[in-house]
Structures are given as C-alpha cells and as structure tokens.
Amino acid sequence: MINPHVSTSGVAYPDDLVLLKRIYDQVCEERGIARGSPEASELAIEAMKLFSAGIFDEDSVSRRLRHR
Template sequence: MVEHYVSKSDVAYPDDLTLLKKVYDRICVERCWAEGSPEAAELAVVAMDVFRRGIFEEDALYRELRKSDRRGA
C-alpha cells in the first residue's frame, strides 16, 4: 500500500504540476474536452483538491479524478 501525506503548504512543485497536467490531459483527451472548457476547468479544480488531500501517485490521481468526474461517461 502506498502511503500518502497531506500537503500542509498547498505548494505544488514543478514535478507535481507536470504529473497533474499529464493526468489532466489524459482525461481531457479521453472525454474530448477542449482546454479551457467548463468541464476541463472543473477537472483542474478537482485535480488540485486531490493533490491537497495527499494523492501524488499517477495511477491513484487518475482513479480519483475519473471517480470524481460527474460529467464523464
């Protein structure tokens, strides 16, 4: 089991942002959402929330973002 820690500083470093963007882009492509669309903007907010909750591993981020996506298929 992967242990996660909660970001107490709300700081996302460049590597964190790269990972978040990779997962964000993957879901947007799967859903055919244009960057800047309302759906993509909501996904970005959720991605940062997931990060703040301490989920930093790519597969876990992907699962959480897909699970939290209320507009997706």
C-alpha cells in the same frame, strides 16, 4: 512518480505540476473535454483538490479523476 515527502506542505512543485498536467491532459483527451471549457476547469480544480488533500500517487489521482 512524485515522492510523497516532497509535497507534504501542500505546495505544488514543478514536477508535481508536470504530473498533474499529464493526468489532466489524458483525462481531457479520453473524455473529449475541450481545453478552456467549464468541464476542463472543473477537472483542473478537482486535480488540485486531490493534490492538496495529500493524494500524490499518479494512479490514485488518475483513477479518482476518471471516476468523478
């Protein structure tokens, strides 16, 4: 899990991107979202918006993306 103090600048570091990608892949698989589809793009944008808003916790990001 990411330490919030690492990402307070809003910059996504490699570990942050790994986390976001893992969550993105899980949600895409669960929903049957094809990579490269408009829905997949929207999901990726939403993940980055959450991150930029200061939501770094894996459970919080996962929950919000699954229930959007």
